Amino acid sequence: MKSGDLIKMIRLSRSILMKFLLLSFLSVSSAFAGEITSVFNGKDLSNWTHDIPEHDGKADAEPAFLVKDGVLVTTGKPLGHLITKESFENYTLTLEYRYPEKAGNCGVLIHSTTERFLRKVFPRSIEVQLMSGKAGDFIPIGEDLTGPRGVSKPDAIGKKKNTYRKKLVEGAEKKPGDWNTMIIHCQGDTIVVLVNGTLMNVGTKSSVTKGKIALQSEGVPVEFRKVEVAKRGK
Numbered sequence: 354m355k356s357g358d359l360i361k362m363i364r365l366s367r368s369i370l371m372k373f374l375l376l377s378f379l380s381v382s383s384a385f386a387g388e389i390t391s392v393f394n395g396k397d398l399s400n401w402t403h404d405i406p407e408h409d410g411k412a413d414a415e416p417a418f419l420v421k422d423g424v425l426v427t428t429g430k431p432l433g434h435l436i437t438k439e440s441f442e443n444y445t446l447t448l449e450y451r452y453p454e455k456a457g458n459c460g461v462l463i464h465s466t467t468e469r470f471l472r473k474v475f476p477r478s479i480e481v482q483l484m485s486g487k488a489g490d491f492i493p494i495g496e497d498l499t500g501p502r503g504v505s506k507p508d509a510i511g512k513k514k515n516t517y518r519k520k521l522v523e524g525a526e527k528k529p530g531d532w533n534t535m536i537i538h539c540q541g542d543t544i545v546v547l548v549n550g551t552l553m554n555v556g557t558k559s560s561v562t563k564g565k566i567a568l569q570s571e572g573v574p575v576e577f578r579k580v581e582v583a584k585r586g587k
Contacts, residue, residue, distance in 0.1 A: 392437055392566065393580040395423045404468050404476070405433030405570070417570040425577040427459065427570045432474055434567040436465060441582055442563030446537040449579035452529040456485035457573030460492070463537060463544070464564035470495050471513050476567055479559065481537055481546055483575070488526050488535065489546045489553025491518035498544065498556040510560045518556060525551035532578070540585065 392400050397420055408414040408431070417428050418435045427435070448461060465478035477495035482488055491500055493516050499505040500518030509516050525548040527533050538545040544556040568577065 388584045390439075390582045390584065391580070392439075392582055393425050393577060396420065398425070398435065400438055401435050402438060403433065404436055404567075405431055406469065406474055407431040407433070418568070423578070425568075425580065427568060427575045427577075429457065429459075429570055429573040429575070431570065433570050434462070434468075434474075434476060435570070436468070436476070436567040437565045440563055440565050441584070442539075443541070443585040444539055445583040445585065446539070446566065447579060447581045447583070448535045448537075448577060449532055450483060450535065450575060450577045451527075451532045452485060452573065453576050454529065454574055456529050457575070458485070458569075458571045459483040459573075459575045460569045460571065461535070461537070462494070462567040462569070463539060464496070464559070464561040465567045466561065466564045467495070471515070476565075477561075478564065478567065479544065479556070479561065481535070481544075481554075482520075483535070483569075485526065485529070486523075487520070488533070488548050489520035491544070491546075491554055491556055492516070493518070493560075496560045498542070498559040500554060500556050505558045505560075507560075518554065520546075520553045521555075522551060522553065525549050525553060 405417050417433050419426050460480045460483050462478035462480045465476045467477040470477035471494050475494050479496050480492040482490040495511055497505050497509045497516055501521055502519045534549055536547045542559040542562055546554040
């Protein structure tokens with residue numbers, strides 16, 4: 354067998370394994386489905402707190418996050434985060450989001466703990482990228498996990514730096530103006546991400562398994578019409 358054929362077979366085997374793991378994970382998780390919480394109520398941001406470093410000491414600063422016509426809007430400027438008041442563990446997070454004007458950068462940070470941990474802005478967490486073309490990538494911030502394209506590095510935990518776990522496939526995102534659905538399953542130390550029904554990433558051996566959820570303001574406007582959490586059993 355040629356080396357090229359062997360590599361293809363290995364990649365195919367990994368793909369089949371990942372799909373099997375996903376189906377098994379979803380099957381187990383569905384058995385423990387519990388209370389569903391709409392973290393964004395469509396009216397206000399009463400379930401959230403703001404952390405915008407540039408707003409410190411400014412009582413009249415323009416909001417980086419607001420509600421308009423029933424949609425949660427991140428304006429993109431200045432850089433900062435909207436953070437849930439509640440912490441979550443063993444849950445499924447469903448987001449419906451879009452870039453209304455142009456492609457850009459944003460992220461949802463799960464298992465968030467210490468605020469302003471990195472560069473005095475980013476909370477300690479595991480970021481699931483929403484950046485156009487990269488939705489589904491993992492960026493552990495002060496934490497770490499094993500992904501299909503990167504193994505866990507315990508020495509990275511607690512350090513003020515990023516690691517990266519690239520997604521499995523390309524092309525699942527929709528163009529600016531259209532709505533995307535991202536589903537993030539968190540069960541124990543495992544994290545599974547789907548975008549528009551496509552398996553994007555699987556992380557295991559996460560160094561953190563619970564915390565708050567944060568949305569980013571990071572350059573361009575992004576809209577969210579659903580931010581929903583389905584809590585699960587252990």
